[in-house]
Amino acid sequence: MAEVLAGLGTGFAVALDPFNLMLVLFGCFAGTLIGALPGIGPINGVAILLPIAYSLGFPPESALILLAGIYYGAEYGGRISSILLNVPGDAGAVMTTLDGNPMARRGEAGRALSLSAVASFIGGTIAVILMSFFGSLLAAFAVEFTPADYVALMVFAFASLASLVGKSTVKTLLGALIGLMLATIGIDASTGVERYTFGIPDILAGIDFLVVVVGLFGMAELLHLVEQQVTGQLKTLPVDKSFVRFKDLAVAKWTILRSSLIGFFIGVLPGTGASVASAVAYGTEKRLCDPEGRTFGTGDIRGLAAPEAANNGAAGGAMVPMLTLGIPGSGTTAILLGALLMFNVQPGPLMFEQRPEIAWGLIASMYIGNVALLVINLPLVGLFARLLTIPQHYLTPLIAILAFVGIYSIVGNPFDLLLITGLGVFGWFLRKLDFSLAPVILGFVLGSLFENNLRRALSISGGDWGILVADYKSIMLYVLALLVVVLPIWLSRRNRSTLAVSAEE
Amino acid sequence: MADRIFAGVLLLVTLAYAFIAFTAIQAPFQYDPLGPESWPRLLSVVAIGCILGILWRPDNDSLDVARTTWFRLAAILVLLVAYAELFEPLGFIISTFLFSAVVSAMLGARPARALLFGAAAGLLGYVVCVMLLDLNLPGGFLGELEWGVSAPETQTEPSTGGTN
16 A cells, blocks of 8 residues: 555656656547547557657657556547547547447537547546556566466456457467567567578568567557548547536446446456456446346437446556556557567566656656546637538548658668558458457567566476466466457357247247 | 458468468577567467457358448548648648648538638648748648748658657
8 A cells, every 4th residue: 555655656757747747638638539520440549650759769758658648548539529529539438439429410419529539537546546456466476477477367358358359269369470570570589590580681580579569559540540431521529518516427327337347347357358348347237227228229328328437447557567567458458568679668566666667657647648638628629620520631641651661760671661651461361351450469469478478487497387376376277268259159159049038038 | 250250361460470480580699598589479379269260150240331421431531541642742732732621622621711721721831830930841842932931841750759
């Protein structure tokens, strides 16, 4: 307890530094702007802006505070296009459209937007409070992790990824494997042997993380936008003067609370982020509040509050395994993890002791960011809504320019520009074929950690594979991994058989 | 079908990857039970398994992209490659002006507006990125003309962040 308070003290000292405070505010604002753009989700926003944030030459904690602000803000901004346009910015915002858009069509856009801002604020705040306590607890526990435990943890992370993300388990797994295989390119750190470099000097140190991120999440998104391009303008619903009432909050308070907790814990699971969290929270609330299915889907405030609270709860929850274990909880936190590695900060249990200014500074900046987002969002929502009318023919070239500027400014190598374009085409094909891209980046980021721990574990045991299951912690993690794969299959079987039974009756 | 073609290509790449892992990668001497080749071998075996799974049971028949859309995608790809190739020789301002004007016109902006947008993107982008944010962008010949100093060129110092 005292430790947490001391940590928070350190953190707020970092986050309240005028320069960092300005970065939080700017990041939240820019993130909301990007999140509000139709079709661009948090992950794309962070990916496109990451190289620029890196090239600015800020100290690591400042750059991370800026990126976290953008990530957080984009989760907020996503709801605007969901509610007003019925176009979700990313998978996490799909559930918001179900009840948010009907409210706006009913002429209650203002009420829907302000309610979702409040729900997001509560979800985010609960998540960051839980994170302050759980984070250091988990870190203290994880300090004892052996390499074999880490291998088990990775297996668990990829198992939950494969089972919960994407449409097809095999494709998600293959996506992660592609990422892992990309990560083996370059010189092997422990023996100095070149792997898959084919004598090209540019990739001796491995394919640059930024190139992969911008290619898969910036350029592939751009191609997707061009493919989906609709002629004529999307019609936005007007933001009216209606506003959230205390009565609404009284009705939705348990929904918001439950969904925040659901969101946080699903976010903590490695590999699963906002999209799973918001879907589970919406489903739970629907079953609890509206079992007959009368109001959900037609503009029920609880149906809007649930996914929004869960969304932001998950955004905070996903930071926990990233900071404490070095295993990201979602695609976007995988990018943040890669950003930490670029600054030579190794996330993991020791970060809270060795670099408290970064770990706690980031957490403290999220407290501030939450408040800032609420304050920015309530009055300025009309301004953000106007962004929705930016025609795609201006948006598309802007994305390309941002991506090019960011990648070029890192080392000034024009070859990288061709590389991101090529990776963009590859990413577009993956997306078209229902592979999700988050597993690829997760595999890429975790590749060397996975391999090194496996090799270290086997060196310790002298080649005996038994070491992988020698410890209660590893066995527990393998059991969890098995559960996370088997449970959803079993549940869906059971649902199907009960459906079949009720159909027979 | 689309799934099968894509999986087939991936299979070829993975087989090549596996071939290298099983034959070429070798540490001159090593003390550890797992060398640099073990992990790629493991990955390639699992990946081949997954790919065979997709080949056996594909779930996407076609990409479902209309013909005109293919043309639009091909055009944007050509423009992106051209932008990448001209980025350094022409400098940021001119290449960005050309790229954004052409792309926005292609995607439906009126010609006059597309030109205006391109000019704004090139000039404002340069001012913001180079003068305010101090990023490293190619000036091209304009950089030398306008400010009388040689703007950041290729192969000069990497920007402040350095490489990783």
